[in-house]
Amino acid sequence: MKIKKEVIHVKSKLFLQHEGNEILLNELERRVKAEWRAEGNLAKDIREIECYVKPEDGLVYYVINEIHTGSIPLYEQ
Incomplete structure (x- = not known):
């Protein structure tokens, strides 16, 4: 007999x-x-995103698919 787990x-x-x-x-x-799409890339090509939030720099550094790096402002102007 299988016990059904409730998914919340x-x-x-x-x-x-x-x-x-x-x-x-x-x-x-x-x-x-x-930002990735603005650089001419396709959203469907993203497999992994890592974001590093640095409030003291006012930036978010990111790595996409373990190779593409960049940064964006932490707060939109």
Whole structure:
């Protein structure tokens, strides 16, 4: 007899608050993907994204597919 496990979906939001600013961290991933597409790449070609948030630099450094690197401003102007 199999026991059926209940799957619970949780909606979550993760925020970064720093020096009077606030940003939804999921938004950073969206912006990194937009930067990738703006450079002429296809969203479907992304296999992995790593983001490094550096509030002291005001930047988010990223690595896509372990080879493509770049940065975006932490806060949109």
